[in-house]
Structures are given as C-alpha cells and as structure tokens.
Amino acid sequence: QLGAAIVAFVAEPPMPLPNMTTTGVYAHERDAHDARTAQHAKEVLAQVEAIAKESNVVFEGLFVYATNIDEAIATAAVEHRCDMIVMATHGRGALGEMLFGSHTKGVISRTRIPVLVLH
Secondary structure: OOOOEEEEEEEEOOOOOOOOOOHHHHHHHHHHHHHHHHHHHHHHHHHHHHHHHHOOOEEEEEEEEOOOHHHHHHHHHHHOOOOOEEEEOOOOHHHHHHHHOOHHHHHHHHOOOOEEEEO
16 A cells, blocks of 8 residues: 565575685585575565565565675665665574674664564
8 A cells, every 4th residue: 555665685694614624525515505595595585475465565585695694684775775674583582692692683783774673
C-alpha cells in the first residue's frame, strides 16, 4: 500500500587467512567455505523473496563477503537508500555479547538510519 520495497542483505565473513598449519588445505577449505556461505545466503534470500512476492512487494537480494559485517550492513543501507534497517538478534545475553560481540549494536552505532531489532 505504501509502495515500499525490500532490500534483503546477507553479509558473511570471508575464510580466515591460512597459517602455518592450514596452508596445504587452505584452497580446498576456502572453496568449501565459499560454497557453504553462498548456499546459505541463497536460501535466506529465497525465503525473503518468496514472502515479498506473496505480498506484491518489490524485492532485491544482495550477498557479500565482508570482514566488517556491521559496516557492510550500514554501508549497504545507505547505498540502497533504505529508510529502515531490520535485523534479527540472537539475544545471547551479556556473556554471549562479551564473547561474540553484537552486530546489532555495531550497526546501530554506525548509522543514522532507524534500526528495528527483532528478537
């Protein structure tokens, strides 16, 4: 009714660089990592696209590898002129956040675009 569109964005970290113990298998592992993450992104974007189509909402799906996920999300939102960022949170709690960090808080700190957090 509002003429809105959805830009679904999936950012995955690239395979870590090899070290002395992983150099021999790095290319194979990198290819496997890239295949897994690309397949995951394809599945996620297909689910969102199906919901958008069902609702007659214009859809665009994007997938990137990014070393800084928070920055990639904030930048993509600006580049695609998004009015709002919608993110899901794992809700790990204080200890989980201390151990793993929070992409949601990272995105909020990097953008002036409103962020809707789903838990």
